[in-house]
Amino acid sequence: MKPHARQGGQRWILPSIQTLGDVTETVAAPLMDVRAKRRWWLAFIAALVLTAVGAVAIGFSLAYGPGLWGNNTAVVWGFPIANYVWWIGIGNAGTLISSLLLLTRQKWRASINRFAEGMTLIAVSIAGIFPILHLGRPMYFYWLAPYPNTMQLWPQWRSALVWDFWAILSYLLFSAIFFYVGLVPDLATLRDRPGRRGWRRLYGVAAMGWQGTPEQWRAQERLHRTLAAIAVPLVCSVHSIVGLDFAASLMPGWTESIFPPYFVVGALFSGFAMVVLIALTIRRTMGLEGMIVPDHFDAMARIILAASIVMGASYAAEWFSAWWGGEAADRRVVVFELTGAYWPFYWAMLLGNVAAPQLFWIRRLRTSPAALIGVSIAVLVGMWLERILIIANTLSRGYVPSFWRLYAPTLVDFLILAGTVGAFLLLFLIFARLLPVVSMHEVRKLLKERAQ
Amino acid sequence: MTVLALATFPHESAYLRGRHEMVTHEYRLVGEWLPYGSEALGPGPGAHGIRAAAIVSGVLGAVGLFALTVWSMAFAYPFNSGGRPLFSWPAYIPAAVEFGAFTAAVGGLIWFFREGRLTRLHDAAFEFAEVARASQDRFVLAVACDGGEDANTVLAILANAGADHTRLVTP
Incomplete structure (x- = not known):
C-alpha cells in the first residue's frame, strides 16, 4: 500500500469512489441482501466453535467454582481480571477514537469510526462477563445494583468493584447511544434501498422515521458532537476507574498515581492495534479499499508509535518510582518483574508494547500490511501480558514473604480466554453482516470535499 | 390550484443553486x-435545546445517584452500631459521574427525537419515491407553486440549476 500525496478530503478516499451512489453501494451491498461468502461462513463456524468451547469452560466454572482456575490464596485475581482489563481497554478505544477524532475534526475518522464503535460495544460486553464470573457467587451479581430488598442490603459504594459496575454499565449504555446516533441516517439508507422486505422493515423501525431533513441533520450533528464531548472524559474516567481497582489498593507496585493515565493510554494503544487489524481485514474482504486507504493506516500507525513511547515512559516511571521511593517491597516487585519467575513474559511484553511499534518510525512500514499485522498482534499480546503481569507480579511478591506464591493458569483459564476471542469474532462477523461497517453519510460528506 | 414541484439533484452545489433560485423567486x-x-445550510431549527437537555439530565442523573448513595450509606444503612458509615463523599463520586454521563446521553437522545420529529415511522413524505433517494445519493427539493404556467417555470428553473429529475405532484 502506498500513501497518497493529495491533501484534504482527497487523501482519505480513492478515485474509485466517484459518486454518492458509489458510497452507498460499496458499503451497503455486502450486507444481508446478498448471500454470505464462503470465507465468512468459515470464519463464522470457527468463531462459533471457539465461543462454544469458552461457554463450556464458563459452564464448568459456574458449576464447580473458581477452583478450576489458576487463582490461589495469594494471586487472587488471575486471568479473569486480566481478561477484563484487556477487553475493557480495547472496548474503551472505539468510542475514544471516534469521539476524539470527531471533536478535533479529523476527516479520516469517517471510514473507521463505525466499526471502531462496534468493536467497543462487543468488547465491553465481553469485558463485563469477567467481574461477574470472578465474584465467586456470580448468581448474586445483581447485589451490586441498589434496589429495595427485604435484607435492607445496599452496595458498598466505597468499593472499586461497585465503581466498576457503574462504570461498565454506564459506559456500555452510553456507547450504544453514541453508536446509534451516528447510525440512524445509515439505517434509513438501508430501509430505502431495494432489498428484502423483512430486513428493510427492521431497518425502517430502527431508523425511527429518519428522512434527512435539514432539521434532522442539525439535530443529529449537534447531539453527536455533544455526546463526543461527554465521551472523552467518560472514557478516560472509565479506564481510570479500572486503574484505580489497582491503585486504590495497598499492594506494592500498584499504589501509584500514574496508573489511571497509564491505563487510559494503554486502552487507546491496544484499541488502535485492534482497529488496524479489523480495518485490514474488512477493507480486503468487504471491498472497502476505496474508503479505507493507506493513509488511514499511516495515521493509525503514528498514533500506535506515539502511544508506545508513552507506555515505555510509564514503565520507566514505575521502575524509577520504586527505586527513588526507597520502599523495599516496591523495589522487590520491580526486580521480580525483570528477573523473577515471569521474566520471559515481562520482557516479551516490553518487546510487544515498546520495541515492536518503533518499526513505525520507518514510513514504508506504516502502510505495509505485514508490518501492520505483525506490530498490531505484538501490541495486543503485549498489552494482554501487561494486564496479567500487573496482577501476577505484585500478588506473587506482596509485603509478607510467607505469603509469596506463584501463579500458574489452568486449561480452563485459557479456554475461557479463547472463548471470549471467539465471541468477539462471532459478534463482529454478525455486526458486519447486519450493519454498515463504514459510516456512509460521513463518507458522502468527505466525497463532497474531494469534489470541491 | 397549488401543486408540488419535486426535483432531485446529484450534487450539493446544484441543490444549493436550485434552493437559492427558489428562495430568490419567493417560492x-x-x-x-x-x-x-x-x-x-447554516443554523436553523433542529438543534435547539439538545445541549441543554443533555446537561440538565446529566446533572440530574449524577446528583440523583449521589443522593441515593449518601442516603443509603449515611442514613438508611441497616446497622447502627455506634453510628452509621461515614459520609465518604470522595468515594461516592465515580459512580455518580459515570451514571450522569449516561443520563446525559439519554436526555440528549430524547431531545434529538423531539427536535428531529423522529419515532414517526409513517410520514406523508415517504409517499414520494424521490425522498427515498435522499438517504442514498440525491438531494431532494419540494416547492409549492401554482399549476399551469407557473409550475412549468419552476421546473425549468430547477432543471437549469442542475436538477437531474423533476416532476409535478398534485396534492
Whole structure:
C-alpha cells in the first residue's frame, strides 16, 4: 500500500469512489441482501466453535467454582481480571477514537469510526462477563445494583468493584447511544434501498422515521458532537476507574498515581492495534479499499508509535518510582518483574508494547500490511501480558514473604480466554453482516470535499 | 390550484443553486431532504435545546445517584452500631459521574427525537419515491407553486440549476 500525496478530503478516499451512489453501494451491498461468502461462513463456524468451547469452560466454572482456575490464596485475581482489563481497554478505544477524532475534526475518522464503535460495544460486553464470573457467587451479581430488598442490603459504594459496575454499565449504555446516533441516517439508507422486505422493515423501525431533513441533520450533528464531548472524559474516567481497582489498593507496585493515565493510554494503544487489524481485514474482504486507504493506516500507525513511547515512559516511571521511593517491597516487585519467575513474559511484553511499534518510525512500514499485522498482534499480546503481569507480579511478591506464591493458569483459564476471542469474532462477523461497517453519510460528506 | 414541484439533484452545489433560485423567486420550500448534513445550510431549527437537555439530565442523573448513595450509606444503612458509615463523599463520586454521563446521553437522545420529529415511522413524505433517494445519493427539493404556467417555470428553473429529475405532484 502506498500513501497518497493529495491533501484534504482527497487523501482519505480513492478515485474509485466517484459518486454518492458509489458510497452507498460499496458499503451497503455486502450486507444481508446478498448471500454470505464462503470465507465468512468459515470464519463464522470457527468463531462459533471457539465461543462454544469458552461457554463450556464458563459452564464448568459456574458449576464447580473458581477452583478450576489458576487463582490461589495469594494471586487472587488471575486471568479473569486480566481478561477484563484487556477487553475493557480495547472496548474503551472505539468510542475514544471516534469521539476524539470527531471533536478535533479529523476527516479520516469517517471510514473507521463505525466499526471502531462496534468493536467497543462487543468488547465491553465481553469485558463485563469477567467481574461477574470472578465474584465467586456470580448468581448474586445483581447485589451490586441498589434496589429495595427485604435484607435492607445496599452496595458498598466505597468499593472499586461497585465503581466498576457503574462504570461498565454506564459506559456500555452510553456507547450504544453514541453508536446509534451516528447510525440512524445509515439505517434509513438501508430501509430505502431495494432489498428484502423483512430486513428493510427492521431497518425502517430502527431508523425511527429518519428522512434527512435539514432539521434532522442539525439535530443529529449537534447531539453527536455533544455526546463526543461527554465521551472523552467518560472514557478516560472509565479506564481510570479500572486503574484505580489497582491503585486504590495497598499492594506494592500498584499504589501509584500514574496508573489511571497509564491505563487510559494503554486502552487507546491496544484499541488502535485492534482497529488496524479489523480495518485490514474488512477493507480486503468487504471491498472497502476505496474508503479505507493507506493513509488511514499511516495515521493509525503514528498514533500506535506515539502511544508506545508513552507506555515505555510509564514503565520507566514505575521502575524509577520504586527505586527513588526507597520502599523495599516496591523495589522487590520491580526486580521480580525483570528477573523473577515471569521474566520471559515481562520482557516479551516490553518487546510487544515498546520495541515492536518503533518499526513505525520507518514510513514504508506504516502502510505495509505485514508490518501492520505483525506490530498490531505484538501490541495486543503485549498489552494482554501487561494486564496479567500487573496482577501476577505484585500478588506473587506482596509485603509478607510467607505469603509469596506463584501463579500458574489452568486449561480452563485459557479456554475461557479463547472463548471470549471467539465471541468477539462471532459478534463482529454478525455486526458486519447486519450493519454498515463504514459510516456512509460521513463518507458522502468527505466525497463532497474531494469534489470541491 | 397549488401543486408540488419535486426535483432531485446529484450534487450539493446544484441543490444549493436550485434552493437559492427558489428562495430568490419567493417560492415556498415545502420540504428538503439531504444524503448528509450540509454545513452550507447554516443554523436553523433542529438543534435547539439538545445541549441543554443533555446537561440538565446529566446533572440530574449524577446528583440523583449521589443522593441515593449518601442516603443509603449515611442514613438508611441497616446497622447502627455506634453510628452509621461515614459520609465518604470522595468515594461516592465515580459512580455518580459515570451514571450522569449516561443520563446525559439519554436526555440528549430524547431531545434529538423531539427536535428531529423522529419515532414517526409513517410520514406523508415517504409517499414520494424521490425522498427515498435522499438517504442514498440525491438531494431532494419540494416547492409549492401554482399549476399551469407557473409550475412549468419552476421546473425549468430547477432543471437549469442542475436538477437531474423533476416532476409535478398534485396534492
